[in-house]
Amino acid sequence: MSEEIKRSYEKYFREHRLPHLWCPGCGNGIAMKAIVMAIEKHPELNKDNTVIISGIGCSSRASGYMDFDTLHTAHGRALPFATGIKLARPDLKVIVITGDGDCTAIGGNHFIHTCRRNHDLTVILFNNNIYGMTGGQTSPMTPKGKKATTTPYGAIAQPLDPSALAKAAGATFVGRSTAYHVQHLASVIEQGLNNHGFAFVEAIVQCPTSYGRKNKLGSPADMMKWMRDNAVMKAAWDKMSDEEKTGEKFPIGVFLDTRAEEYGDMYSKLIDRIGGKNQ
Amino acid sequence: MKGRIILKSERCKGCGICAAFCPKGVLAIDTLGKIEIIKGDECIACGQCELRCPDYAIFVEKEGA
Amino acid sequence: MKARLMQGNEACAEGAIAAGVRFFAGYPITPSTEIAETMARMLPLCGGKFLQMEDEIASMGAILGASLAGVKSMDATSGPGFSLKQELIGYGAVAEIPCVLVNVQRVGPSTGQPTAPSQGDVMQVRWGTHGDHPIIALSPWSVRETYDATVMAVNYSERFRTPVILLMDEIVGHLRERVELPDSVEIYPRRQPKKTRAEGYQPYEPDEDLVPNIADFGKGYHIHVTGLIHDETGFPVGSPEVTEKSIRRLHEKIARVGEEIIHTYEYCMEDAEYAVVAFGGTARTAYETVRRMREQGKKVGMLRLMTIWPFADAAIKRVAKKVKGIVVAELNYGQIVHEVRRAAEGRCEVALCGKYNMKAFEPEEIEEAVKAMMEGGANK
Numbered sequence: 001m002s003e004e005i006k007r008s009y010e011k012y013f014r015e016h017r018l019p020h021l022w023c024p025g026c027g028n029g030i031a032m033k034a035i036v037m038a039i040e041k042h043p044e045l046n047k048d049n050t051v052i053i054s055g056i057g058c059s060s061r062a063s064g065y066m067d068f069d070t071l072h073t074a075h076g077r078a079l080p081f082a083t084g085i086k087l088a089r090p091d092l093k094v095i096v097i098t099g100d101g102d103c104t105a106i107g108g109n110h111f112i113h114t115c116r117r118n119h120d121l122t123v124i125l126f127n128n129n130i131y132g133m134t135g136g137q138t139s140p141m142t143p144k145g146k147k148a149t150t151t152p153y154g155a156i157a158q159p160l161d162p163s164a165l166a167k168a169a170g171a172t173f174v175g176r177s178t179a180y181h182v183q184h185l186a187s188v189i190e191q192g193l194n195n196h197g198f199a200f201v202e203a204i205v206q207c208p209t210s211y212g213r214k215n216k217l218g219s220p221a222d223m224m225k226w227m228r229d230n231a232v233m234k235a236a237w238d239k240m241s242d243e244e245k246t247g248e249k250f251p252i253g254v255f256l257d258t259r260a261e262e263y264g265d266m267y268s269k270l271i272d273r274i275g276g277k278n279q
Numbered sequence: 280m281k282g283r284i285i286l287k288s289e290r291c292k293g294c295g296i297c298a299a300f301c302p303k304g305v306l307a308i309d310t311l312g313k314i315e316i317i318k319g320d321e322c323i324a325c326g327q328c329e330l331r332c333p334d335y336a337i338f339v340e341k342e343g344a
Numbered sequence: 345m346k347a348r349l350m351q352g353n354e355a356c357a358e359g360a361i362a363a364g365v366r367f368f369a370g371y372p373i374t375p376s377t378e379i380a381e382t383m384a385r386m387l388p389l390c391g392g393k394f395l396q397m398e399d400e401i402a403s404m405g406a407i408l409g410a411s412l413a414g415v416k417s418m419d420a421t422s423g424p425g426f427s428l429k430q431e432l433i434g435y436g437a438v439a440e441i442p443c444v445l446v447n448v449q450r451v452g453p454s455t456g457q458p459t460a461p462s463q464g465d466v467m468q469v470r471w472g473t474h475g476d477h478p479i480i481a482l483s484p485w486s487v488r489e490t491y492d493a494t495v496m497a498v499n500y501s502e503r504f505r506t507p508v509i510l511l512m513d514e515i516v517g518h519l520r521e522r523v524e525l526p527d528s529v530e531i532y533p534r535r536q537p538k539k540t541r542a543e544g545y546q547p548y549e550p551d552e553d554l555v556p557n558i559a560d561f562g563k564g565y566h567i568h569v570t571g572l573i574h575d576e577t578g579f580p581v582g583s584p585e586v587t588e589k590s591i592r593r594l595h596e597k598i599a600r601v602g603e604e605i606i607h608t609y610e611y612c613m614e615d616a617e618y619a620v621v622a623f624g625g626t627a628r629t630a631y632e633t634v635r636r637m638r639e640q641g642k643k644v645g646m647l648r649l650m651t652i653w654p655f656a657d658a659a660i661k662r663v664a665k666k667v668k669g670i671v672v673a674e675l676n677y678g679q680i681v682h683e684v685r686r687a688a689e690g691r692c693e694v695a696l697c698g699k700y701n702m703k704a705f706e707p708e709e710i711e712e713a714v715k716a717m718m719e720g721g722a723n724k
Contacts (some may be wrong), residue, residue, distance in 0.1 A: 014568075017579065019456070026505075047566055048562070048563075048564040048566075049562065051561050053409075063568070064568055064570070064579060064580070067569055068566055069559075069561040069562060069563075069565065069566055070567075070568045070569070071409070071412065071561070071568075071569045071570075072568070072569065072570035072572070073403070073405065073435070073570065073571070074431055074432060074435050074571055075409075076433065077401065077402075079402075079405075079407040079678075080369075080397065080403070080404075080405025080406045081405045081406070081408055081409035082409060082411075083369075083395070083397075083402075083405075083409065083411060084367065084369065084405065084406035084407060084408065084410035084411070084412075085405050085409040085410065085413040085561060086409075086411060086412045087367065087393045087395065087406075087413070088367055088409070088410035088411075088413035088414065088415035088417075089413040089415075089561065089562045090392075090559065091562070092413070092562045104538075109398050109402070110398060110402050110405075113397070113398035113402070114513055129587065138476065159594055177401070197568070203359040224670070267388070267393055270388055271389075271391060273547025274388055274389060275389070276388045276389040276390060276391055277390065277391045278391050
């Protein structure tokens, strides 16, 4: 059964590194596929002019499987590294892969300020609602009432909404999709890549091993069916009454796609204005 | 429309996502915990299995395409 | 060459720019802030970029990123900020990313005494980040030497592909002196791959000097960089052999050059019977002590350490063989004195002259410590 077949997006994988280390049924592999599908659709992106930066955690192992210049940084610090790379080489497309713990807990301050400065980065947050790599501890994005090893009686604090945070902090693109909606997710990422500014995409992924098992959410496929049954396209969501937005329903789609001056561009203008020489 | 399924078994972790989303019951987990084709003739090449496979282990070619 | 009145922190910034630094990320903290302020003004004029980040950790991350993308990078801070950056210093060491981090020391621990001089971070510089790692640290004693040491720090970071710490103190950082700066300086260029991908290029394959020629991002090499222990391919490996080999090479790439990067200076040591060992701003006072004691006919000399790490074992041994006793003057509760004692191997008496009360040394204080030793009363 070893007939040779290769999809065109697979050229962006480091084949010798596969299979990846993610658990059976983990949504990260699907989100990573959506990213390379989006890169493939972008006419100007290639392996030489695109770099992938990640933090620490399950999500952040993705960088090692992608055949670009890739950087697996420290926990929470993907955005500062990405900022340095983007300012040093504005011609490179910089894509950041992060997780809910990496981006919104330990890296939360970097997230706010990288949005605020509006660096041209595309950030994809793999949201599995939990710390998977360390064995299932609660994250800032664990929904209220859901269990983790460090919230054995259920999380009591409200979860963080990074889309709302990104918008408020000055991101120019904000979107969300899920591992179930693979093509939609790829399309949202593609639109994010086309936005010349801080683009944030939340990819909801299933963690069957920790989050799913702790909360009795069934098989990986069951967790994806939950995404199918609860995600509402933004256009429909906007028409829904508050009463209809109950239970676990959540919107997916592009929530913001706007333009604002990008930090590196503004800095280049500053150099010109003061008579410095742009390098 | 008919489909021909190609498996990369060395990548398959047997999570069952492909089988769960197959509308025709073409796929099942075998005794070794990997996916197997049980009703290949019924494949309609919808591609749901390939699309959602987290391990890039299953592909569908449209027959005669 | 034109004479100018300049502050130590300004000399640091100008030295960095002369050495090719074109990216600076930082966070305001006394007494290092003038370095960031000077960079903010000067960098865009020469096409470089300055960025004040949201915090100390972000600054360190940004300079590592910029350096990976091929731009020489620097960050400057003081005690509390230096503590915050420790994890990423280790990242730079293991991922072998050239960068310079300046620590203008102030009194600690914690918020301590923000504008008061101290030399209490010398051991943190060595061991602050977790795990075994090499470190290079230079500690200048004058404004002009701050300029030169900054150039040297940038060059060493590039040559060895490792973070280099410029360990300043408030005395030198805020000191204003007349300096003449050179028109140009020697620059160690960014190391380049010697093989193509087709020729089997491996980013972490060490060159003859044990330093890898890691391709800058965006050059088409598609390399992977990680803080996990990795083999020559750059990808993480969970093997005992690779782990041991990697950690050994990180140390040996610097240890193998031995004395070449260990800069020490001797004053009046030819016939000295007692020596003062000092570094940074404290060495300025110790120099005056030695001058005064020589006027009194006392055979006292000074060994000044400019390279703090790797430690100047050979120089200490040489001095210890020759003198009856060594007084280590440092603005802390006793840190480098332990290294001096270790290197002296019992060949002579070693005593600490420590100070940790916000004030710089007075020459008399060091003189008293030397005299006490001469009289046999300072055997601490």
